[in-house]
Amino acid sequence: MTTRDPALDALAALLGESGILLGPADCARYATDVSGERGELPRAVLRPANTQDLSEVMRLCHRHGLPVVPQGGRTGLSGGASCLDGNLVLSLERMTGVIAIDPDALTLVAWAGTPLQTVQEAARERGLEYPVDIGSRSTATIGGTIATNAGGIRVIRHGMTRQNILGLEVVLANGTILSDLNELPKNNAGYDLKQLFIGSEGTLGIVTRAVMKLVPATTHANTALLGLSDYGAALDLLGSARRRFGPQLVAFEGMWPSYWDFVCEEAKLVRPPLSGRHGLYVLLETAHEGASGEEAFEAWLGHCLENELVEDGVIAKSLAETRSIWAVREAVGELDAAFGAHINFDLGIVPSRLGSFIEACDRALAAFVDCRSLHVGHMGDGNLHLIVSTGSRGPQEVHEIENVIYGLVGEWHGTVTAEHGVGTLKRHWLSRCRDESQIAVMTRLKALFDPFGRLNPGKIFE
Amino acid sequence: MTTRDPALDALAALLGESGILLGPADCARYATDVSGERGELPRAVLRPANTQDLSEVMRLCHRHGLPVVPQGGRTGLSGGASCLDGNLVLSLERMTGVIAIDPDALTLVAWAGTPLQTVQEAARERGLEYPVDIGSRSTATIGGTIATNAGGIRVIRHGMTRQNILGLEVVLANGTILSDLNELPKNNAGYDLKQLFIGSEGTLGIVTRAVMKLVPATTHANTALLGLSDYGAALDLLGSARRRFGPQLVAFEGMWPSYWDFVCEEAKLVRPPLSGRHGLYVLLETAHEGASGEEAFEAWLGHCLENELVEDGVIAKSLAETRSIWAVREAVGELDAAFGAHINFDLGIVPSRLGSFIEACDRALAAFVDCRSLHVGHMGDGNLHLIVSTGSRGPQEVHEIENVIYGLVGEWHGTVTAEHGVGTLKRHWLSRCRDESQIAVMTRLKALFDPFGRLNPGKIFE
Known part of the structure; x- marks a missing residue:
């Protein structure tokens, strides 16, 4: 298998035939996630089978200057896994399976590519539960839920994914394996490095394995x-x-x-x-x-x-x-077909102010003809999914609606994304809920971990 | 007030008479925490009254190359607040008080210098609870509990301090104010910066205000x-x-x-x-x-x-x-006086292996004459406080006992500190539970946030 591209040839030699996809037909379904964001055809899809191979992949990409998009189940709603021009996709789909369960310690270790539902079922077989739950559980991977700090329907009791992760193994941009597979409920020995990678949407490192906290199953x-x-x-x-x-x-x-x-x-x-x-x-x-x-x-x-x-x-x-x-x-x-073109906002507002925020949105949207809103959400967490129909509006008019709503989010001290993440869809709006000093620290962290911008470029930051 | 030191004069001019202590008698009690670690007399104790003043203090210290030790209630048990040679102490004791409570959002905002008990009582008056609780609650400050990610007696239900913090305001080494006073239960807009400062023992920034999560009071x-x-x-x-x-x-x-x-x-x-x-x-x-x-x-x-x-x-x-x-x-x-000189280990071992770990410690300590152990701890969290008498042993022999115990901790994949933090006392032993790649990332983070080593130098790392 040769591609006339020395970098791709080196990756193909490393990963073998089952470890790389090069044909456009094979690569097409890896172009984007379910957000509807447009994705480019990946130059190649890399499918390492273990942490060591993934580390070698990143070493080669580092050497050849190749940017990669880490992908789990591609169920994200913000374009965080969409492929930008010239990117390679790094899929975790072969690094899958539950590795260990300790019922006394209430921990479960799994590969990042394991579907969430597989982890939930493995826990349930032992009378335990992994409490993170989202609608896309059968396809979403553990690695994806960690990269996006997934929320879902039980946050009010169990917190976001962050609260349910004890340890991570991560591969950094230069191929270094950072092993922090902590299983201890309490560990204050230096900085808690795993926190950096949870919710950073694959821009600081690639999660390969995780230690999750379990709880006794409710009866x-x-x-x-x-x-x-x-x-x-x-x-x-x-x-x-x-x-x-x-x-x-x-x-x-x-x-x-x-x-x-x-x-x-x-x-x-x-x-x-x-x-x-x-x-x-x-x-x-x-x-x-x-x-x-x-x-x-x-x-x-x-x-x-x-x-x-x-x-x-x-x-x-x-x-x-x-x-x-x-x-x-x-x-x-399931309302996509019936409701037609729309923007799916994933807003967070302090619960005590959510009622007045919705009224303000209604007033502001009244200025747009035939612009209809649906309101549903995790009320106990102040997380509103505001769904606004856009009809036949073009990108400029859609942008205007977003501008109005995210402007109100800023005034209400809310967040432009409570649980879906920034990805590409919300990077323009990040400054509505993060100030300059915060974004400056974020970009310095990005530069520290990924100085050449090889890890999921174009995500979170413009 | 002049000191013949232009840097101290500038600090004195900034803070006014009530904002700085220079006399040895006044400074003596700020030399160390309750760990028993030896502390040097601070060159001065800086007591800013608000975030802006603290930011100006750090700007001046940055310009003049002055290292500072941030201090809360000095109830730490690892020497994290001990003053090393040439350090200034930066006390948060004047930045105190509860700022706001929102009973619908279940949040409380307080200055970092507020004693933990004051926060607990303010919550209780509204039928709510701040669930972090430790024996030193009357003296320990909110800022100190955040800097050390304090644990305590209710971790099994409520988690460590990290789990109970929603937002932070932090002053960085160069005086930049990083405001991340998030009040939202869910917020995935970019990196969760507050996580960096929780548990980093004042080495990456100084916490000035915090938003805490409350829970309904149990009846x-x-x-x-x-x-x-x-x-x-x-x-x-x-x-x-x-x-x-x-x-x-x-x-x-x-x-x-x-x-x-x-x-x-x-x-x-x-x-x-x-x-x-x-x-x-x-x-x-x-x-x-x-x-x-x-x-x-x-x-x-x-x-x-x-x-x-x-x-x-x-x-x-x-x-x-x-x-x-x-x-x-x-x-x-209260056993200090009765038990005599001892080492107070704060170990974390996966609960399922804690029993065999204690047996191994007993066997290993049998080699030391008249070396007696007491065992007590937060069993549900695998957190063992192993108290080993040292009698009249000198530092070298004490070090040998530590070497044996921390060696076993490494073999058992435990942690050298579950809840007390590293400070100065355990920095030598950090490598028993953190590998080279982890420590390398920690030191790179330290260099990013504090390139000149002005924030709590000599803590966590050797």
Whole structure:
């Protein structure tokens, strides 16, 4: 296999036939992620099978000046894995599998290319849980969830991916293997290096293996779908649920009428499990160990109804009912066809100010003709997915809508991305929530770890 | 006020009379922390009153080449705040107080010099809790707990300090103010810079303000002191408690007979709340919201007794009984006088291997005449405080004991410091748990943030 390019020939010799893809037909599906960002055809797709090979790949790329895009399952929503002109793709798809589980230490070690769901299932077989969970679990890889510090539906109890990682093995831009496969729950021996690589979207190093924290599997869950009068009531309900259930509260999802009506009535993506119109819909879930907590859950909810904190509600009484409740929330992943062209904002606003932020967005968007918004999100975390239709608008007009919304995010001291990451899609807007001194430190870190810009170039920073 | 030293004169002019101490009598108490490490008399103690002044101090120190030791409450146990020859002390003692609490967002903002207990009390007044807790809470400052990533007695539920910090304001070595006072539970907009400063012992920047996460106050706690046959039984009990109580388990402390007999019988520091001899003593606490959980706790414990997982036990039935149970564990802070000269190791070993590690330590220490060990620690986190008497041994012999223990730590893939930090005391031993590639990255980070070695020089690295 020769390519008339000495660098690619050297990589092909290193990786062997199964370790490199060169043909355009083979490479095409690696061009971008599910964000819809345009990606270029990779010059080649590198598929090392272990850390040593990946280290050699980076040494060769370093020597020949080749920029690489690390890729996991390509389920990212910000273009963080999209291939820019002249890039090679470095896929972790052959570095896959669970390596070890220690049920006493509550740890699991896996290769970065392992799908999230495989890790979840391996833990569950031992009566344990890896609590990070996102809709794309079957395709998203552990390495990708670490690179993007994935959030998801259980952050309110278990935190983001960062909180669930104990140790990492990472390959640096020059091929150095940085092994920090810490398994200890407490370790204050010098700087906690793994923190640098979590959430840095493959721009500082490539995660190859990870030690994850497990928790005992919960044995019972209580799920309810509630109709409330408005956001203020939802904030009160959140406070009440936190005081009553503390860390047993695992989900507190908010669906505004804009979203509810669209997925239940207009597009009919799901059947509404709750009748009547409400100012806000909340999906609330608690999880329990040992005992079901069902009585306490029902008593608390009864109390909330009596006090008119909640207008109406249903409690799931079977797995099927639990699924039909979650289906309304998860329909967000299926509305593309029905809703048409749109911007999917992933905003973070302090929960106490989220209600007024949404009102401000509505007012600002009224200036754009036929620009419709859906509102849904992880309300307990202040994470709003604001979905704004763009119709037949061109890039300039889309940019104007973004400019208005990200301007409000800046005024509200929010973040332009709560959980999806910056990638290419939001790099222009980073300065709306990070000041010059912060961006200066970030770029100095980037220069320290990747002085020649070989690791996922063009991501996070413009 | 002139000192015949232009740099000190400039600092005195900047800070005013109340902002600088120059006399040896005034400076003496700032020489070191409670680690017992020898500290030099500071050339001066700088006491800025706000971030802007602290930034100006660092600009002047940068210009004049003056190294500074940042100090909070000086309660550290590793010499991290000890003053080396020629250093100035930069005390945060005037930058104190809680700035804001947001009960909806569950956040608290405070100056770095605020005592931990002040923050805890401010949260409690609003029905909330700041869950980081350590014995020195009345003196230790928020800034110090952040710089050392303090652990303590509730890590098993709430994690180390790192997990409880949302945002930081930091002054860098050249005086730049890096403001990252993030209040959002989720924020993936670029690198998470605050992580660098948490646990880096003041060597990369000086924390001036912090945003902390609060949790709803727990309303009920159940505390028990249990006698077990051996470490294996304790591991089984830990697994059982985790499965039954999940995140409601807040403390799982282990006391070995060596420690128990010394504090209860020999030194009589406390009255034993449990009679009879056991192979291991466990202090276990659960915390609950809304309901007491008392019945469930008693039922679980009854089950453990029936299954002979536990030999004997007492459950606290009053606040006084809870205190008397905790007093046995907290006597570790009072044994200095009775036990004489000793080394206080702060080791971390994966919980499943901690039992065999202790046996190996005992075997190795048998080679040292009259060298007695006490064993106590946060068993649920694999954090062992191994206290080894040194009698009249000189530094060389003490070093030999350390060499043996830290050698075993390396073999067991443990850490030389689980929660106290490296400071000066453990910098020689850092390489027993961090490899060359890790230390190389740490020193490159240090060089990036502090190229002239002005921030807490001589700490962490040799």
